[in-house]
Amino acid sequence: MNPDSIFNSLDISHYIYLSSVLFCIGLFGVLTRRNAIVLLMCIELMLNAVNLLFVAFSSYIGDSAGQLFVFFIMVVAAAEAAVGLAIIVMIYRNTKSTDVGLFDKLKG
């Protein structure tokens, strides 16, 4: 092990705090923004906070399973982005807007 590696000078709790802050920023964005595309971006931000925590735990514990879970989270994020953006484009064709407040008229 490299003696001046980050693992000796930095506790994992700092990564926990950093990921918590990023996750809460993403949540704040989801709660405050009305644009559906920005909403999807905030969800990506929250997913990345979780990814960072997975990688931190994986590196500190020395088990590569955490990094593989990051792969699967990225797969889900990519699928979600593709389908979500397709839905937004379709709604934009009908309403000429991406305001989530208008999406409740999709009944029926």
Added chain:
Amino acid sequence: MLLLGLPPAFLILSFITILCALYVVTNNNPVYSVLALVLTFFSISAHYVLLNAQFLAVVVVNLIVYAGAIMVLFLFVLMLLNLNKENEPLIKTGWFVAATVSAGLLLVVLAAALHRSSESIMQNPAENIGLVKNLGKVLFTDYLVPFELSGILFLAAMVGAVLLGKKHSAEENSNSDTEPSEK
């Protein structure tokens, strides 16, 4: 000061990450939000390098898949839809305050719940687990079924996105003066 003893690389990267993330959620122009999100992903990749997750960070995954593919997709959709600052929908002040309070409360709860949790974690950092040889070995032995399932999920997402994004041209020609009916 609590933060002074930390390595400067971690401090600077965390500062950039949080600053860019705040810019993403507070900026009213969606294009700037996307660009700030790309910067956030770059700094998270730098965190991965610090954590010895080299393959995940640099070679393929985070930079190419996230900062490359997904964010370019967002940028294309934003520019195709011609959204700009003038027609950006805004939220009421009361809702803004409520959202700030609830996000701050969640942060307090998370920090309190995870405080001193690192004492119960067995720390055994190994240098080579982030290399592609090691990751590939685990991915194609222990996680083979989830890997195949994620392929199926991708196929379903691709078919769904194409089907949703496709214009129903025959339908629009036949009843262009009536309401577009559900297929």
